[in-house]
Amino acid sequence: MEIIVCIRRAPTTDARIKPGPDGKTYDPAGVNFDISEYDKFAIEAGIELKEKHGGKATVLSLGPTVSSKELRTAIAMGCDAASLLVSDAQHDAWATACALAAKLKTMPHDLLLFGWNSVDNQAAATGQMVAELLGLPCVSVTVALEVKDGVAHAERLSAHGNRERIAVKLPAVITCQKGLNKPRQPNMKGLMNAKKTVIDESPANAPANGVVTVKLDPPPPRPAGKIVGKGPEAAKALVGLLHNEAKVV
Amino acid sequence: MSKNVLVYVECADLRPTKAGLQALGAGQRLARQLGGEAVALLTGPGLEAEAAKLGAHGANKVQLAAAEVFATYSQDGLARLVTQQAAATQAAAVLASATPMGKDFMARAAAAGKAGLAADCTDIKVEGGKIHAVRPVYAGKALATVEAAGVLWATLRPNVFAVEATAISAPVENVNVSYGPGDLKSVVREIVQGVKGKLDVAEAEIVVSGGRGLKDPAGEGKQNWENLEKLATTLGAAVGASRAVVDAGWRPHGDQVGQTGKTVSPKLYVACGISGAIQHLAGMSGSKVIVAINKDDTAPIFKVADYGIVGMVEDVVPALTAAFAETLKS
C-alpha cells in the first residue's frame, strides 16, 4: 500500500503569538516550531498501516526549507521517504491543497493521511480540499481506521460524542484526530535513518490564496477580574454577581 | 458583484438547529448590507413545514433539497449540492455553521468552487465594499480579518451570531439534483450514539470544566466529578475538561477544551481545578464570562477570569450548585 502523510510545520502550542509590523502576519521572534499536533496522529496511522499491510509511507510537506526538521522527525518515527514542496509564503488551505494535489498527482497513492486541523491556521479544510481536487472520497476527524480489501473503514467524531461509521474505497483521504492512536517516539534506528535520508525537494506550485488576511489583531483584552472571596462562603456572592452584574444566569 | 447570501441551515431531528438559525441570522444581516437576499438551503426529507417557517428567521427565499440522497450525510453529496446552489443563486457569500458537519463539507464545497474557506468565523460584515470575515487563529491567540477575491465561503462559530426575528413570507423552492446515492463517494453507514442527550461543549451556552484538581474519578476524585456533573445539570451546562484530565483517561476526548481540543465561546465558562495553561486559555478565552475556582490564588486562570473563588473544589462546587439552584428557582 502506498501511503502518503501530509504534515505541516507550525508554531508550538505554547507559543505567544503577536501580530508583526505588517499587521497581517505574526512576529516569529521567539516562536518555536514543531509538527502540527494532529499531524502526528496521521504519521502514526501511516506507519501502523504500513507495518500491517506492507508498502511504503511517504511524508510530504509544503513549507520553508527548515521544514526538513519536521520531515526528519517523521522519518525517525518510521516513515520511509520525505518530500518537501519549498515555499516561504503563508498559504491558506486552498493554496496548500492545490500545491499538494499537484504533487500528489505525480506520486502513486492508495491512502492520503492528514491531521484533521492545523494548530495555527485552524481551517480544518486541507484534507477535504485535496480530496475534492483529486476526486477522492474523504473521511475527516477520524478516530478509528481499518483497511481491508481496498476499503477504508473509518469512524469520524461528530457532534454530541456520536461516531459516524463510513466505508470508502481506496484511494481515499483520511484526516486524523486525537483518539485514533498514540504517536510513537523515534527510536535509535529511526534517528539514524532520519540523518541519512535525502529529502526530495522541489519548488511549490501554489496559486494565490483563496482567502487573504487583510489584518491580524491581538484578541480584545479581557477586563480585569475580581476574586469574589475564599471558600464555599463566597458561592452565594458569586452567583449574585453572575445574576445581577454579568446577567448570564 | 452579486449580492445574495446562500446559507446552509443545518437540521437535526427534523428541525433547524440553533446554530443553523444563527447562521441564517448572520446571512440575513449580511444580505441587507449587500442589498441582496438571504437564501436558506435545507436538505433531507420531511422538512417541508419547517422550511416554510424560515421567513421568521431571516430567509428571503428557501430552497429545499428533499431527495432521499440527502437522508443520510455524505460529505461529497452535500458539497456538490451547495456548490450547485451557490452558482444558481449567484451568491456573493456562502455560509454554514462551523459544526462537525459544516466544517466537513464546506471545505470540499469551497474547493469545488475554486475558493478558500474562512473557517469558524466570529464576525462577518461589509467594509469598504468588501465582505470581511473575522476568525480566531492560533486557537484565539490572534484574530484574522480575511476577504476573498470572489465568493466568500465561510463557516460560522455556533453561539456567536444572533438569531433574527423577521416577518418575511419566504417562498419555498424545491431543488433537484441529478445524482443519487449510488453516485456518492462517501456515505455515513451507521451512527454510533455517544451518551444519549449529551450536550456538546462546543455548542453549549454554559460550560463547566474540570481539571486535574478534581482528582481521579476512579479514586479519591469520584465525589468531585459527581459534584461537577450536578453543577452542570443544575445550569443546563455541558461538562468540559482540561487535556491533563483527558490524557489521564478521566473524561472522553470530545470533552477537551483548548488549543488541541475544542474552542468554546459560551456565555458562561466555569473552570474548576484548572491551572490555566496557555493551551487551555486559547480554547476558552472567547467565553463571555469566565469563572475560576482554584485553591491557588496565583494560578494563571485567575488572569483571564472575570470572577474567581480561591478555595477547594471539594466544598466550593457543591456550594455553587446550591446557590445556583436557589437563584434559578426565584
Ligand SMILES: Cc1cc2nc3c(=O)[nH]c(=O)nc-3n(C[C@H](O)[C@H](O)[C@H](O)COP(=O)(O)OP(=O)(O)OC[C@H]3O[C@@H](n4cnc5c(N)ncnc54)[C@H](O)[C@@H]3O)c2cc1C
Ligand atoms: C501540544 C500540547 C497541546 C496541549 N493542548 C491542550 C488543550 O487543548 N487543552 C488543555 O487544557 N491543555 C492542553 N495542553 C496541556 C496544558 O499545557 C496543561 O498541561 C493542562 O492544561 C493542565 O491541565 P490542568 O489545568 O487540569 O492541570 P494542572 O496544570 O495540574 O492544574 C491543576 C490545578 O488544580 C488546582 N487544584 C488542585 N487541587 C485542587 C483542589 N482540591 N481544589 C481547587 N483547585 C485545585 C491546582 O492549584 C492547579 O492550578 C497541551 C499541551 C501540549 C504540550
